Amino acid sequence: MLFNQPIPVLMHPNGIPLSSPQCRSAHHAVRDTLDVVGGKWKLVILAVLRERKYRFKELSRAIGISPSILSKELQELEMNQLVKRTVYNTTPLTVEYERTPYSNTLEEVLEAMRTWGNLHHETIVGRKRVAA
Known part of the structure; x- marks a missing residue:
């Protein structure tokens, strides 16, 4: 009988069930x-802005972003204390x-994304990205 079989528990690679409070907390953090x-x-x-x-x-x-979109994005970044706006x-x-x-706390994220983006480009395009 298929319906009497227990439902398997999906596991994270570190051995924690995906339905556990630790995994749910990680999902909320992401x-x-x-x-x-x-x-x-x-x-x-x-x-x-690193430069x-x-x-x-x-x-x-x-x-290469429109002024209206840039304005909205900068307001949100400023609201989250990642960007400082100075008016002279x-x-x-x-x-x-x-x-x-505070934005420096994202340095590892930015570096990881740069590294992965280069790897992805190389994997999909078949060659390393040429520096601009």
Whole structure:
């Protein structure tokens, strides 16, 4: 009888059942992370801001993102204390964006994504990415 068989428990590679509180907690942590840095642009913005401070239009051009989308993304990054916005009283006003010290907690994530992205490019395209 197939219906009397026990349902197998799916296991994480480390031996913890996937339905355990530890796994659910890990899933929530990943969801929280994606809520803050998910989407197409946030990690790209943070990666570009690794180099130096950028003015708004300069950052928009460097990334290739529309000003309206960039504005929204920067507001969310600022709200999550990952980006600092500085307004200078010049004519016209100058606005600069830079990473906060707190954003450095994402360094391992950015580096891992860069490494994996290069590996993925090499795997799919069949050759290493040429530095621009």
